[in-house]
Amino acid sequence: MKKLIPLSALLLSACSSVYQVQPDDPYYAPLIPEMPEEGNMVLTGSMFQDVTAQNLYSDIKARRVGDVITVNLVENTTANKGAKNELDKSSSVGLQTPVLMGSPFTINGNELNASIEGDNEFEGESKVRQNNSLFGAISVSVVQVLSNGHLVVRGEKWITINQGDEYIRLTGIIRPEDVTGDNNVDSTRVANARIQYSGTGSTHDTQTPGWLTGFFNSPIWPF
Template sequence: MRFILPTLLICSGCATAPVGKPPPFSPADRAIERNAMLNPGLPDAIETTALTPSSGASLWTGARGSLLGDRRAVRRGDILTVVIEIDDSAEISNSTDRSRSASQQAAIPQLLGIPQRIDRRLPEGASSGSLVDLNTQSSASGDGSVRRNEKLTLRIAATITDVLPNGVLSIVGQQEVRVNFELRELIVTGYVRPEDITRRNEVTYDKIASARISYGGRGQISDVQQPRYGQQILENTLPF
């Protein structure tokens, strides 16, 4: 029993990154983007038509590799640039004020002389002339406000991982930058229409459906800012 507590303390301290080593990168050979590039899928019918022998005598073709060709990302494995420029602010304020008062009285001063007979048997000071005297009063007030300001400006290269039957493109973008012992991570996923991609092969975040944007990091600084595992367990289990 005396060895259990030291063991737990040692294990909790070793749960973070290795001592004296920076946080490792995620393996790129297992990424979804690499799998999409290795398996681009079937060729597009439009591209096949553009490379037919009938266009061999023309100086200008519509192929993607030509000078006038459309080089926007449209196929599985293609790369496009996602522009993230978030500058949102929200402010909500609510107030509530409510009050209520009520008064009830009941008395039997005269009823065939019955109240007078009852008064003789009642304790001193009690009288049936005022049986019930009820007063109630309640009030409630509340104020609430929410204020949020968010600003984020980023650019990231994303890869088309799938082309849905309706032509919508599924994109995934992952980026990692390591400075000393801190690793910054940026992840973007969502669905994009081909017509929303500009001629510069870019798409803004507000045109991405089901957008999931994650900006964070891991390393020594991020680890210090988080409470230890034991403290998190106590906060979730203690009722006070």
């Protein structure tokens, strides 16, 4: 039974690394607004209908489920971290010559004494610097309107280039006040934003370590 545990961990690690993201994920699919029921539409011979009409003074900004908003990706982050540690410790212990009958204790004429000294020094320094930037645009759909009027948006964008695909996925919450007149908003104004930018295919696979290498680099590898 004990031999099966490492094998099971190896298989789980392999499955997690072989899995690839696929397009047309239902979670990122846009919500189609429901069409008004025919019973609610009164045929008056006029083109105006209350169930589909908009306010005369309203704009074209997204505000309902199914509306589309273009998010401008303007992400640029920089992180710097440095640490320096120094440790210096010295210790010494001395054992004096014992006195026996009023005279120092000797062995073959040599006084018996001992001393121990030790020094311990440590110095370490580390620096980490990371820069990330992402620029572009993605159009997402409104999937929910909260009670305070904020819009929950979600969507994905796939681009096929040569032998591989690149995709961008975004979810978050947008204030209607931050949306411009042409339905644009910067990604820095998207609350609780989740932005994924990656790819699939041969180009992406060459940049990803194999599942066996991933297993040996994982925390479950005991050595």
